[in-house]
Amino acid sequence: MTLSISGSTQVYLIPGDPVRNVRLPRMFNAVFERFEIDAVLLPMQVPRRDFAVFFSSAFLARNVRGMLLAPPHKALVIDLLDGCGLIGRVAGSVNVVRRTDDNRLEGDLFDGEGLIGALDHYRIPFRGKRVLVLGAGVSAAAVGVALVEGGEVNGAAHVAFFDTSAGKAAGVAAKLDAFFDADVSAVDSNAPEGYDLVVNATPLGLNEGDALPVDVARMERHAAVFDILLRGQPTPLVQAARARGLNAQAGFEMLIQQMPHYLRYFGHEQVARALSKDADFLREHIYPPAMQAEIRQPLRYHAP
Known part of the structure; x- marks a missing residue:
């Protein structure tokens, strides 16, 4: 994959600790490339003790449009938001944050x-x-x-x-x-x-x-x-x-099924609809080699 990044590129971040094995950057950047969206998702190694400062500082950059949250930060962001969806409030955590047109920071949980x-x-x-x-x-x-x-x-x-x-x-x-x-x-x-x-x-x-x-x-x-x-x-x-x-x-498959919700939350409705119909190219990105056959035969383990 070749990403073309310019001054107009919209940036999304995924802070976590660790972030070595996060899969969402591969998935999001594959979507951005496939649907010609001028955006990039970057992993950020952020210790728990530094998260609040990082979160507030990151959104000072006007081209940072949103975040995905990796552990252990999902539960830390609630008190830093201007608004939060019901499920996020009940669960006490969010896994996605967006900047709205009026510069509010809203979060939700799509697990x-x-x-x-x-x-x-x-x-x-x-x-x-x-x-x-x-x-x-x-x-x-x-x-x-x-x-x-x-x-x-x-x-x-x-x-x-x-x-x-x-x-x-x-x-x-x-x-x-x-x-x-x-x-x-x-x-x-x-x-x-x-x-x-x-x-x-x-x-x-x-x-x-x-x-x-x-x-x-x-x-x-x-x-x-x-x-x-x-x-x-x-x-x-x-x-x-x-x-x-x-x-x-x-x-x-939980990650695959969240992708349309993420894209819709970030304002990419048409892309969300397309992913709801066909996301096999994403499965090929994240399923390990030993499980690639399950992309084509997802129901073979059904009990009688």
Whole structure:
């Protein structure tokens, strides 16, 4: 890819710590090139302690139009914004910030839309189903919001949160119930019996030797797994579930499905519509070689 950068190029930044493995620059810059948008997304290595100063200073540059947020900064930006979408407020984090025409800084969170799009892409039922969310951090909260808000057609999911910190899971469940009057709860076990879908929103699987976040052997025969992790895919959890014949999918598709929302948020409506119809060129950018075949055969792990 050859980027042509000039004085008229609009700049988007993605601060994180670390940023070595972030995938969004490759994806956004591929989109900018393909659709001839004079813009660039640049990764920025920013320690947590310096983030507030960096954030405010970066937007002093008038050609900085927005940011994507990588960990650990998603939860740090809320108090620095002029406005924030509902899902971002509920989850307590955002992953995208834009500068408006009247110079306000607005943020929102599209992790949930990415999850719903990925589940629909893989034809994993969740509407009206029982879902066990493993973890109760920022990502888990976004997942929970999406599951209870994304099921209007056939009913919201019935969501249970499990975290090794019981109070943390109860806090997320209570927050969702307060905002949405949803069927959510905190459970004291990660036992998967009775659930139709298990979503891993913990870091288990990032490091060699990590225990599985759930006992796959105890899952229902019709159940599915979605592991939101990006590094190390397919993770031991995904591999174990697939070995049982379950529909188990990696987190890459969440990024793909968020892209139209990001582009629309930044004002590129036509590009967002085009990506909603065909984003395989982005999948080729971020799916590892071992998983490239899944771009063409995304449903081969469906359980009977």
